[in-house]
Each structure stands twice: as C-alpha cells, then as structure tokens.
Amino acid sequence: MNISRKIISLLILGIILIIASGCQITKPGSDSNPEEPPAIHQPEGEKLSQPENDDQKGDEGDEMEGWSKLEERVALSELTEYGSQPLDNNIKIGFSISVPENWTRNSGVFYDEQDKKVAEIPPVVLLKAGEESEFLDYQPAREQDEELISRENIKNNSYSGVKVLSRIPTELGIWYPHIYRLSDGEHGFTMIFYSQEPNEEDQELFDRIINSFSFQ
Numbered sequence: 001m002n003i004s005r006k007i008i009s010l011l012i013l014g015i016i017l018i019i020a021s022g023c024q025i026t027k028p029g030s031d032s033n034p035e036e037p038p039a040i041h042q043p044e045g046e047k048l049s050q051p052e053n054d055d056q057k058g059d060e061g062d063e064m065e066g067w068s069k070l071e072e073r074v075a076l077s078e079l080t081e082y083g084s085q086p087l088d089n090n091i092k093i094g095f096s097i098s099v100p101e102n103w104t105r106n107s108g109v110f111y112d113e114q115d116k117k118v119a120e121i122p123p124v125v126l127l128k129a130g131e132e133s134e135f136l137d138y139q140p141a142r143e144q145d146e147e148l149i150s151r152e153n154i155k156n157n158s159y160s161g162v163k164v165l166s167r168i169p170t171e172l173g174i175w176y177p178h179i180y181r182l183s184d185g186e187h188g189f190t191m192i193f194y195s196q197e198p199n200e201e202d203q204e205l206f207d208r209i210i211n212s213f214s215f216q
Contacts, residue, residue, distance in 0.1 A: 066101055067098045068098065070097050072095060077124065077126070093216075094216035108121040118194055122192070125187065132160070136161065138162060146167070151163070176197060178192070178195065178202070178203070180193075
C-alpha cells in the first residue's frame, strides 16, 4: 500500500513539473504570434525611425482625410545576391507615403487597429547602372515555398514599378503578400502588404497607399 502511494505521489509530482515547465515556454507579451504573416525578404539595412510614442502615425496635415503622411529620411543599402546590405558611406534619401490613420508603426512594420501586421517597408536601395531591371524583377522566396500568382508593371507618377501577388503556405494557413517595387532609375523602394485572401478592397487600399509615395 505504501509503495502504491509513493508511486502515485511521484506521478502527481511529475505532472506538476511538466505543467510548470510548459507554462514557461511562452509568456504574455512575447513577440511570437502564431497569426503573424511570414516575413519575406528581410535584407539588412537601416529601418525607419521609431515613433516617439505609440500614438504617433505621421503628419496631421496630410491632404487625404482619415490618413497620415509618413515622411522619412533613411540610409541607403545596395543590392546583393541575397537581398541588400547597408552602404558604408551612410548616404541618405528621403521619401513620403500616406497610410490609414488607424495604422500604427514599429520601425518599418505597420499594424492595423487590431494590432495585426499588415505591411512592412524593407531598406531603400541605391541602384547602380543596369540594376533597375534586376530590382523590378521580383523573384519568389523558394525557401518559403512562395508561389508567384500575378505580376503587373505599374507607373506611379514618374516612377517605374511592379506589383506582385504571391502565395505562401504556413502551418496555420495561406498568406498572400502584395509586393510593390518602385524606382526612379537610381533608387529602389519596396513595400509589402499582407492579406489572408486576395480581395478587391485590400487591393484598392494597397494601390492607394502606393500612389501616395514619392522620393524627396
């Protein structure tokens, strides 16, 4: 009888230890988010400046009602085989773009009012002679089984560009990145938006945001 009680006590203790250790795997407020879209093409480079507070979204004087205008000046990167890397000379360029005022920003990543990641801006690149066509020729990330769905050449004011829709499978479902790239012949700007399914409403929103972009 005593032996049986000892065995039961040991089993209970073991279960308690397993539960305790399992609770420490993740903690509230951690950066991990199972619903987060996959991060594609994250080259090294200077990120957008951090807002001074959580409520800062951009300039209030933007002409688009209900939108905020973001104005940034960032260090340039250069194209590499695996994306881009920062230039040593710390050359900078300015740009502006407008986003919905209920979006918040953490460096180059944007979140909607439900705190879900909806977009990101990778480093701006300085294009050498002949690199514009390479920059606009977006290639899917094979390591993430990214599948190209559509590609469309676009014109935004005086900038040449491309709009790409791709598909990335994950353990929790399918994500559809909308990749926009714009070039003035010397600089390349990229912005990536994320949807859980392609739809006209999101597409119109993304197009409107990109149409507000300009180098400064």
